[in-house]
């Protein structure tokens with residue numbers, strides 16, 4: 001049985017309530033079944049907290065497999081995650097290969113998985129520069145449909161994603177690259193695009209009603225102000 | 229012409245190439261006489277986006293974080309016709325100095341969905357005919373990182389409402405004069421002010 005260590009780093013400000021965590025935890029369950037030792041850390045609570053941040057950096061150095069789970073922000077990684085990766089790469093600069101591996105899970109709010117492509121490029125290039133073996137990036141659109149539910153609770157809509165994460169676990173525990181068909185399965189739509197967009201649109205309006213801000217949804221508070 | 233210049237160079241002294249590129253952009257902007265708001269991002273207090281979407285629902289157009297420097301950026305973006313992003317190319321993407329500000333521009337979008345080039349995107353809260361210039365710097369030439377950077381800028385341009393985008397990458401020991409010359413030739417800047 002393997003006693004290799006996996007570190008799941010959840011890099012969403014929504015933390016325990018994030019889609020990133022739900023996806024990451026599902027992968028972790030598959031890795032645990034295969035005998036890997038698990039650790040999960042949240043990035044955001046470590047921001048501005050030196051002790052937590054140095055613990056996090058130390059944990060990254062100690063794991064055999066690092067899994068980054070994050071939401072797509074403005075077509076790429078959230079700023080604090082880029083900052084962390086830059087620190088990791090700078091600390092390793094010039095050091096010999098470590099034999100560690102890296103995989104990533106990214107989800108985005110738009111229905112099309114294709115939005116995540118630059119994020120997959122970035123984690124791969126980070127892996128090259130920081131001496132991790134890159135095992136792949138699993139991306140999915142329609143992240144909003146999962147919300148803070150576990151994948152088990154999210155039901156049939158996430159059947160492709162569950163299967164893709166289960167299959168990916170079998171490769172990752174052996175330090176093998178995630179095959180292209182598994183990446184494609186992860187990116188399959190959870191529901192028809194028109195339906196996702198319809199539900200999301202309704203969701204924004206419903207939230208605004210709750211806050212009494214329906215009449216302000218299209219407000220332009222900075223129109224005609226300085227610089228405008 | 230109203231422009232916003234996101235200076236995403238790391239803190240002074242850490243990256244002379246990026247600082248030189250920033251100086252070159254500033255010089256060209258000055259020669260055009262544009263009304264520019266330049267933001268030295270490394271020196272600004274910009275907290276991380278909380279991912280709460282309050283800016284779309286509870287207080288449309290306003291970020292929930294009010295005790296930092298981001299509001300001045302939102303104000304400037306609302307009326308800008310030219311957006312300039314400058315950053316060291318970092319793993320094929322943007323450095324955190326630039327990205328921390330971009331993560332917080334969600335209030336300039338509307339929550340609803342529109343279709344652009346067959347994909348889903350958000351409408352602009354302040355629609356204007358904008359153009360985007362992204363200036364990246366790379367200490368050594370690196371075709372892979374540059375390619376990833378260009379693709380990323382292309383995606384950002386779609387998300388800004390399918391705006392016309394120009395990407396320039398300076399690498400190695402490009403001099404200030406050379407950078408100014410190359411920037412000055414870009415149609416993005418139009419002709420020099422007389």
Ligand SMILES: Cc1cc2nc3c(=O)[nH]c(=O)nc-3n(C[C@H](O)[C@H](O)[C@H](O)COP(=O)(O)O)c2cc1C
Nearest residue numbers: 012018019020071072073074075108109110143279
């Ligand atoms: C600041 C910000 C920027 C975002 N940018 C994008 C984007 O460029 N493309 C996209 O599809 N979704 C974007 N989203 C939506 C998130 O990726 C989406 O809500 C995701 O499901 C959040 O995942 P999480 O729960 O793991 O944080 C953005 C969200 C925020 C808050």
